[in-house]
Amino acid sequence: MKKISVKNYLRKIVSDPVLVIAWILAIISAFVVRPDVGYLEYVDFRSLGILWGLMIVIQGFRENSIFEKIGEKLLGKVTTGRQLAIVLILMCFLGSMFITNDVALITFVPFALMTLHSCRREDMMIPVIALQTVAANLGSMLTPIGNPQNLYLYGLTGMSIGSFIMCMLPYSVFSLVLLMIAAFFIKNGKESLGERKDNYQVVKGFGSKKQVAVYSVLFVLALLTVLRVLPWYVMALIILAVVAVMDGKILLRADYILLLTFIGFFIFTGNMGRIPAVRDFLQSVSDGREFLIALIASQFISNVPATLMLSGFVSDYKELLIGVNVGGLGTLIASMASLISFKAYGNDYKEKRGKYIIAFTIVNVVFLVTLILFKLIIG
Numbered sequence: 001m002k003k004i005s006v007k008n009y010l011r012k013i014v015s016d017p018v019l020v021i022a023w024i025l026a027i028i029s030a031f032v033v034r035p036d037v038g039y040l041e042y043v044d045f046r047s048l049g050i051l052w053g054l055m056i057v058i059q060g061f062r063e064n065s066i067f068e069k070i071g072e073k074l075l076g077k078v079t080t081g082r083q084l085a086i087v088l089i090l091m092c093f094l095g096s097m098f099i100t101n102d103v104a105l106i107t108f109v110p111f112a113l114m115t116l117h118s119c120r121r122e123d124m125m126i127p128v129i130a131l132q133t134v135a136a137n138l139g140s141m142l143t144p145i146g147n148p149q150n151l152y153l154y155g156l157t158g159m160s161i162g163s164f165i166m167c168m169l170p171y172s173v174f175s176l177v178l179l180m181i182a183a184f185f186i187k188n189g190k191e192s193l194g195e196r197k198d199n200y201q202v203v204k205g206f207g208s209k210k211q212v213a214v215y216s217v218l219f220v221l222a223l224l225t226v227l228r229v230l231p232w233y234v235m236a237l238i239i240l241a242v243v244a245v246m247d248g249k250i251l252l253r254a255d256y257i258l259l260l261t262f263i264g265f266f267i268f269t270g271n272m273g274r275i276p277a278v279r280d281f282l283q284s285v286s287d288g289r290e291f292l293i294a295l296i297a298s299q300f301i302s303n304v305p306a307t308l309m310l311s312g313f314v315s316d317y318k319e320l321l322i323g324v325n326v327g328g329l330g331t332l333i334a335s336m337a338s339l340i341s342f343k344a345y346g347n348d349y350k351e352k353r354g355k356y357i358i359a360f361t362i363v364n365v366v367f368l369v370t371l372i373l374f375k376l377i378i379g
Contacts, residue, residue, distance in 0.1 A: 016257050018305060018336065022264030029271035042270030047155045048259055049232040053222045053239045054145060055254035058099050060215040060243065063250060064207025067095065067107045081121055082188045085128050088112045089179055092132040093139035101140035101147050101328075102255075102337040108132060109344045125345065126352070127186050130360045131179060133341040134329065134367055138175035141168050141325035144226055147337075148258065149307035149324050154226070157317045161227055167318050168325065174374050178367060214246060258304075265308035273312045282313035290314045291375065294323025302336045303328045322375065329368040332357065 013019060061067065071091055078084045088108065096104040109132055116125050140146030144154035144164055154164055218239050225235040243250050272278045286293045290310070297306035303324040314320050328335035332342060342360070346353045 013257055013260070016261075018302065019257050019261045019264065021301075022261045022268065022305065026264045026267035026271075029268050033271040033274050038274070039267060039270065042266045043263060044152065044155060044266065046232045047152045048262060049236045050155070050222065050225055051148060051151055051262075052254055052259060053218075053225065053232075053235050054100070054151075056239055056243055056250060057215050057218045057222055058103050059250050059253045060211065060218070060247065061099070062103070062107060063247065064212050064215070066207065066212055067099070068111055071108065071111050075115065080188050081119075081124055082183060082186055084115070084119065084121070085124060085131070085186045086180070086183045088115070088128055089131050089135045089183060093135035093176065093179060096136040096140035097143045097146050100145065101136040101335065102340055104136045104140070105133060105337055105340040105344075108136075109341050113344065113348055124186055125349070126356050126359045127363075129341050129345050129356070130363045131182055133338050133360065134363060135179055136337060137328040137335045138172065138179070138325075138367070141175075141328075142172040145223070147325075147328075147335075148262070148304050150321070151226070152262075152307060153311065153317060153321050153324075156311060159317075164321075167321060170378060171322065171326065171371065171374070175367075175371070178370060182363070211246060214242065218242060261305070262308065265305055269309055269312045279313065282310075283315075286310060286314045288316075290316045290319035291323040291326075294320050295327040295372075298324055298327030298334045299330045300333075302333050304336065326368065326371050326375065329364045329371065331364075332360065334364075 074087050074091065075084070078087055088111075091108045091111075092101075092104045095108065099107070109129055112128055112132060113125065116122060116128065137147075141150065142165060144150050144161065150164075159167075221230060221235050221238060224230040225232050240251070272282070293314075294303075294306055294310055297310065301309075306327065307320070307324045310320060310324075311317075328337075332338055338360070342353075342356065345356050349356075
């Protein structure tokens with residue numbers, strides 16, 4: 001793992017466009033609605049606390065290479081290109097439900113790149129990476145912890161875990177069917193499995209079994225907090241104390257840029273909600289069109305900011321939930337997690353970035369249009 005430099009982190013903060021936009025909007029809105037104690041009510045501390053706790057726990061798992069080792073086990077009996085593609089795609093689809101879409105891509109896209117290179121199947125890389133990205137964005141929509149917008153809306157609406165899953169289940173099942181159909185368009189062929197096993201290994205072991213066990217317990221505590229069994233601040237304090245003693249550097253590896261982005265948008269949307277003319281206009285525009293507005297907004301500002309900006313002005317939160325999740329398909333920035341795959345592939349194959357963007361866009365548009373039609377059919 002790279003050492004965290006304060007200078008590099010500050011540079012990363014300044015260069016993050018979504019974070020910068022969020023705080024520019026927050027600062028501008030503060031000139032209209034002057035800061036007061038009401039600002040504290042804007043921030044959803046519960047969602048931020050749970051998101052932080054999940055980030056820390058999942059980083060702990062990644063530090064011990066548990067996801068990569070599980071991936072190696074799953075690939076143990078793969079013999080054809082199509083089987084290999086399906087396993088790599090399913091890793092992202094299923095993994096994103098529990099470790100979030102961005103972490104699934106951070107973990108399994110580099111894993112796929114190394115595996116396909118070892119198997120001498122570079123011809124599969126672009127379609128597999130594009131479908132992994134779609135799989136992570138679509139698999140994550142099933143659970144409250146699959147992505148940041150789900151966690152936020154789950155807490156905001158107070159819906160039960162059962163109603164949340166049942167709301168998204170038809171889209172998840174249909175998405176899985178689409179992914180399996182798409183996988184069958186990938187060129188098949190026998191793999192050099194013996195050579196791959198001899199020359200390629202992501203990790204030598206699971207890391208510290210003790211740490212894996214501890215992080216597993218902390219993950220259960222985080223899930224109990226999501227289910228509203230445990231107060232979020234109790235979970236956060238336990239994770240902070242345990243991880244600080246066991247492996248303090250993990251505390252620095254949470255995505256604090258995302259948390260700061262949330263706070264910026266909370267301030268902006270909170271202020272907009274206190275301006276009657278703006279509030280009435282946004283409510284009139286989005287009323288009865290939550291799915292469409294969320295889907296369109298996601299294409300230009302990505303689905304997490306779209307969720308935060310629209311959540312204060314809509315009445316049908318289920319339509320918003322479906323809209324921002326389906327809206328993660330389409331453009332490269334519709335879901336910021338998609339940039340993870342693009343950067344991972346582009347770093348290894350700079351000369352093929354354009355080809356990847358074309359393939360990625362075609363795949364995403366096909367899935368997006370198909371899911372919109374599915375939405376129109378089931379209502």
